[in-house]
Amino acid sequence: MESLTPLVASAIAAAVPLVLAALGELVVERSGVLNLGLEGMMLLGALAAFAAVAHGGGLGLAVAAGIAAGALAALVFGVLTVTLQASQVATGLALTILGSGVSAFLGRQYVGFPAAASFKDLPVPGLSAIPLVGPLFSLNLLGYVAAVLLVGVTWLLFHTRAGLIVRTVGESPAVARSLGLRVSRVRYLAVLFGGAMAGLAGCYYAVAQFKMWQEGLTSGNGWIALALVVFATWRPLRVAVGALLFGGITALGLYLQTVGVHVSTFALASLPYLATILVLVFISSNQQALRRNSPTSLGKPFFDGD
């Protein structure tokens, strides 16, 4: 048991940015918008955060820069999809490609240096020493922030009027409109929130986990986070569970090797997607389950005349 604790720690470290990015995307999708640009926004956020500390800024500035970069990219997405009604899928994919390219291009000068400042682990005395669950109490600041956001988003989405509005807009923008809600504005806010969260996730990679910049730093985790939202059937707490599972898969594969079991890392890398497909098959096999679990108007543009 004792020797499994580092495995849990590794899984949690990998899960935190997935939770951040997926929570943001979950809110976006709950408002009826599908933003496939997660990976691109995360990379832009990561680069902005790294650049902030590289130019002498503090960690506060890094977080602000990461959030701002993610939100800015999301704003572009919002203008294109919400205002101009462009295809959400195509725009999102374009955003991923753009974000990867731009971050690689602008980031060339930062390759090859460690981050000038980084988040340190802040263990809670006593609790962090408990076997297995200890790592939950030994996160860095962003890790604790992710935990707070997890609870906060759940509460906002399901226990407040604002959350009800977001969900209504995602279920039926026409109904929302007839109730006098401003669909475009709600969707813009959701998209911006998603971008900010993706930027924060990128910031975590750059200055809390890897403490470096390289092209494609997020190594496909944006796609994992997207899969995670579906896997979690659009419920925040399930996102956290899924993130631990997905984050733990690689860690588990590497751990198994050290105890003498060899599992192909390629096979492991495909597991999150297989799991997501299974969930999709499961919920779409039944119209009831599908309706209950996914935002009905997901991905459908809506023109509300604003």
Added chain:
Amino acid sequence: MKLWSKLAGGLGMLVVACAASAADPVKMAWVYVGPPGDGGWTFAHDQGRKAVEKKLGAKVQTSFVENVPEGADAERVIRDLAAKGNTIVFTTSFGYMEQTLKVAKSFPKTEFYHATGFKSAPNVTIYNSRMYEPAYLAGIIAGHMSKKGMLGFVASFPIPEVLRNINVFTMGARTVNPKITTKVVWISSWFDPSKERQAAETLIGQGADVLLQNTDSSAVLQTAQDKGVYAFGWDSDMTAYAPKAHLASAIEVWGGYYTSVAEAALSGKPLKKTVWGGIKEGMNDLVSVNPIIPEAARKAVEEKKAAIKAGKFNVFTGPIKGQDGSIKVPAGTTLSDKEIDSINWYAEGVEGQLPGK
């Protein structure tokens, strides 16, 4: 993404092409698997390229394409470079082997140099560095520095080059502490900082307190520093990434070789001999040894290094035992280069099962 770097590389070559023809310099091109800023493998090759430029100035014209994946893309890039009039093309990753051979057939007048491969052709020459020499020296230091008697190795692919580095790292450490063991984690990648980091975390979690990696980024070293254990730099001097955890760096030095290839081409007699150099030939070294390392360890390293330089010591001289204790190299025998290049076994002290066995 990759597209950008290719575009940039393409533009660069275009500029180079336009500027040519004044004094007919030798046109040399490099194909890199990673970015020159990886601080490791590609960085070392790019340092070599720069050394050629510095030494020969206007007599050569160099260019490179970075981040070229080891697949169909590589063939296109190599073909492109040859078609653009480069008379010398260096393909600097193991996975470019088949592509290099294929393109070489269509460009018989271009000399191709492939790093770390094992297949040659009339105009494809192989060059490699005996990284197992500095890896062995690193093992000696690891043997002195490990308190728990467990080393960790983050490995890429189970090919002979990597297997022998795992073996010699363990063998070097066992000259100090005969009971030391090495745990290995395979990540199926040369350059993936996130996996490299997780692998290092796993090994440290299992009790390994000195790490070495046969991967290209500095992630393992940085992880070691975060977790308060030790590690080495690989391919390039990585002291700056983690000064506390960094024990020493096993580095590649390509400048001398690249310059000799250029000079041979300038003299009209292209270099065609397979070169497999080590510490003796100045193609690699163990540098930036951390001052915290005890005197005894430094002395042992210096002695072995001197013996290797003098040609008196070969790392693969028996007796060497395999993982199960059986004799792999009998006392008094030394493995030939061919045998060294086909090692497919773990030495005694390496734990776990070889992947695919």
